[in-house]
Amino acid sequence: MDLNDLRIFQMVALHGSVSKAAVELNYVQSNVTARIKLLERELHTPLFYRHRRGMILNTEGKRLLEYANDILAKFDELKKVFQDSSTPSGILEIGIVETVIALPKLLSSYLHTYPNVDLSLKAGVTEQLLQEVVDFKLDGAFVTGPIQHPMIEQYEVFQEELVIVSREASFSLDDITVKPLLLYNKGCSYRERMESWLKEEGIVPRKIIEFGTFDTIIGSVAAGVGLTIVPESTVSYLTMQGTIHCHRVPDPYREVTTVFIRRKDSHMTSSVEAFIDEIKKVTNPLLRT
Template identity: 50%
Template structure:
């Protein structure tokens, strides 16, 4: 079995068809088909269910996919291990929740110092980003913490105050009124959403309506329009607070503080790009601490 066989297998699994995988890999379709058949023959099992809509992994196929993800990730680590740590290059794929207000400053600082690194950012909710890191799909991610998992290392970035926000003029005047309004939140798996629902339940309140929205910008716009309420770090709504378009409500201390952490796999090789990224985070924390002291 060759590494290229696993790359072809993984491409077919991700694309759901031989033709799409062949196009992605710039291979001839017949070559992809032959390599999959040879792999099945070698392992003496069927890796895919074939149907008119494409190909779906069998139980053995899912088992092989788990192994191939680990093997290919290790091969990438081997290649990255020989990079120049002082001037790293290559890809660095980072995920983040949308509410990290200091993220632009961190990424800008990193890019200026290490322009040869191909830095990419993916947004998502905490629960899904954690899974992406565990599945080697992300090199690391900024998520709501703390994160307790034996395979994950977490680096504290910031701690922030969470506030409940609603429309200022004509909006709810008290926490009790807020409790009866629709909750404007990210999809399930968001740490702030979980915190908001947990807090309301501690008050004996079951949310009457939960509306899932795709971006922080949309959520804030809908709050300002009076559609509902949400829970966010105070730093993310400084402009709206200054404009007076929203009203802020403090919540109990047990729910009012959120930490943002950067996570990565414990068993991952620390590439030059990642090493310098972690250094940038530490530098940012030091400078932030000095400026607030």
Template identity: 45%
Template structure:
């Protein structure tokens, strides 16, 4: 028995869109012909792949198994095309994820240099939480990402970039904190769920038996800095990120216990994915000190 790639592409489209009619429109293919090809595939495999209903189609258990293999097949085909066409010259798309704090403070110099040296690389930077970036790499949406450690996953290669020191950030106009217990009466300013700094903040407070009365989520670093500066609340951020704001934003930085105040920034990528020349050069440029100055290394 042999299955051609076209019918697998048809099957994948129907499974993804949940409807033969939608898949036919998407593929610009006659619905009747698409239906016949799916039925032929089911006959060849001697199993039912879809439940048909008035809202469209739903995968059977066997259909779900086939879809997982189909997705893998097309990923491998894409990698083969990339590997064969790779002439060791950095070019084409490169999609990198990053935490917003890293993107704002650590990456501008690196990205500027990378663009100057490799202008034919179509570079895209996507910011998100550590959790979002990890999932992006695992789901092949990102070629690599800067995240906060620790990260342990059998499919990922993780390289330490640098150790960050997290500090408590408060407004210099408000009365200074005399005890950690006072934090429960302040508004806690954090990034959205999935941010490793937020998780570390919550772990520290929990260890001290402190339950803050109010937690406010903000989407950007500038938003958090601005709100702390205005006296709206306090936050936990890397010292390297907030040091430049101390004078102009009237901020105070407070050290916290080292078991909660030290965090590694990692660069992660999939072990099983072909590493393009563009990604190799990006990692190499990061490794030569461009990323964080002379003290920064990917190890």
């Protein structure tokens, strides 16, 4: 068994298909099949349930995948440590919640200063991005904090206020029993705040419609489909136009803090270190030189 065998196994497990894994890895299909069979012989156990449409991990395969993910993540981390240079360069993978409006300013400043960094952004909800940072899939992420996790360190970026957004100028909690709530998928901290508030008030929403993007949610609110909850700064331009209206959210659900998180035991590359320094400069003008 070698690392390449584990990568092949990991890819087959991800796609549930030898052919798809072969395309992803740029291998011939027969080579992928042979390596999986060799791995199974070496471990003295089948790793997949095989069926006409692909392959599904069995219990032993799921157990091996946990080890494989950990081993390969550590190996990739090791390469970063020894390949890192003092000048920020290479790929920097950052997660974001879509409502971080200060991000363009920060990214523009960072990329102007460090043009050799290839910045990759992945949008998601807080819970998902947190897990991807923990799993070494992201170098860091902007999420809603504070985050309570033993493997995570965090840097406060800014604070904002949540508001209820509707097309109408008036709003009461009773509206939620009449109109649908338009929310991000599970794992969104704004949604969790909204649900906690309604639970305390003893209000059951008429209906919750889940969306994956900010633009779709706000566009649907503006069309009169329903209500949502977002940071006030993200919709200020629409409120000035009169397209939508914002309504106050009570304490302790109103204030939200955006933080940048990273796994504390991961190697601090020069690119990540420079990125954190840039965050500090943007969020605290006194640090500017």
